[in-house]
Amino acid sequence: MEITKNNFSQELDNITNNLKRSCFVSFDAEFTAILSDECFNHKLFDTSKERYDLIKNEVSKMIITQFGLTMFQYEREQDSYTAVGYTFHLCPQAFGDIDQSFIFQASTLRFLCKHKFNFNKFIYEGLPYLSKTEEKLIRQQLQDKTLFINLINKMNMDDERTLQHYCSEVSKWLMNGDEEILYFDIENPVMRYIVHNEIRLRFPDVLMTDSLGNSNKVLIYRDKNVEGAKSAPITVLEENLISNILGFSQIINLLAEHKKPIVGHNIFLDTILLHSQFIGPLPKNYSVFKKNINDLFPTIFDTKYISHEMGRKLTSDETWKSNALQDLYEFFLEGKLSWLQTGMNIVKLKIPFDVNQTYHEAGWDSYCSGYCFIRLGHWAACEANGNLKPVGPKEKLAALSPFCNKVNIIREAVPYMNLVNNDPPSHRPDLLHVKSIKERVINVEKVTSVLASFGSLDIKRYGRRTALVATSSRNVADRILKQFRNDGEYRIAPYRFVKHSPVGRVAVWSSAIITGSILFIFLHRNVNTKIL
Structure with a gap:
């Protein structure tokens, strides 16, 4: 069901009741920008903190224009799920001292047109919203008269x-x-x-x-x-005024109040935009950002990360084409894992989506994410039980608990963002250090071209004649080291901080000088003592 400012008030009670009855809620967000700027380029060098630091300022120029929510209700008698889906259309507002803004890129407009985005609905019928920071400002002004x-x-x-x-x-x-x-x-x-x-x-x-x-x-x-x-x-x-200008933020408040498990697919950027749009300006400190998201939604699952980890258990003949949402949904919808069909729950939509429904529509994508979550939960629960049989939502959530609050990060040094603890250490091979033998200034583009055939990797300049290489796998790194063992143009070796870093070398020399000085003073004093 589409929700705009024209029907929001009439549907709010139904939305609230459907949320209360749900065992989990899935969501999806559509944005006003395509992530094509340099800061959004995914690099194998990045940690989650570095990725966050790169994009936090740019994200403030973006907004969520569609927010999809699907509430999955478990019908115990039929051992089935009923999904109630909503697509909320959002539009920024000007109110008093608040004048919300965003940037529309031409490339984004082209993308949205391709996917039949309704600009009239966005502008004329979009729901207003406020962040917690903006709401606090308005309530303070009310208090101050x-x-x-x-x-x-x-x-x-x-x-x-x-x-x-x-x-x-x-x-x-x-x-x-x-x-x-x-x-x-x-x-x-x-x-x-x-x-x-x-x-x-x-x-x-x-x-x-x-x-x-x-x-x-x-x-x-x-x-x-x-x-x-x-x-x-x-x-x-x-209070009537606050309720009207809060608009969709009331739904965010309901989700936070009822603390239902929240499910999404590949939601790293979604969580950043959630903070920017509904909590407040993104904090400088990455750990504060994670805490704020966890305080708002204490139980989050990312089907992108879950499917990546569980997909390791499948053979090459069994696995999905990719774990992009569309491929993953169609894989489970078509029952590609025949051995997993025993005891599988039926999932039905209470209100069918439009027959022309396409992906990249927030309500539909939120439904697909929840559908995949149910299938992954069935698989994990049956594996934990040791046999294939019908399992309820509590068993599914318990079986998927090792993946809770772990958000997938595309193409970076660590496998996921951990919303409740420290992020895991890097799962990539050690960096490689490249030194140009013939060139006085290393040509990074040329090095990239030379190494591209070995597999997925990223390169960045490290010094005048040097660069660092991050590889996606140990196999790629080993092949490069073997190929360039005796190369006349580039010297490539595993990166070592002490050997290759200017800071490391300074530290070693400083340590040697200090140690030598101490030894010299000790010997000098010892000699003088003997003379006396």
């Missing part, structure tokens, strides 16, 4: 005219009207809040309230003491 003045000061000319129109209508009604009640139908929640406050200030003798049957309707009573009517408390108006 400065929000209303800020909103008045930030109004554009059209809104000023609209507000003046409402005030003029009230003035004419009070002077010449016969009706006891005047009402305005104001769709914009911010304008509705401003009108309530402005009219109360200008016309203190009237009574203002909201219609119970129409949340957009503002009622104004000539008689402040009219029987059965009470002035809408300012605190209620303020």
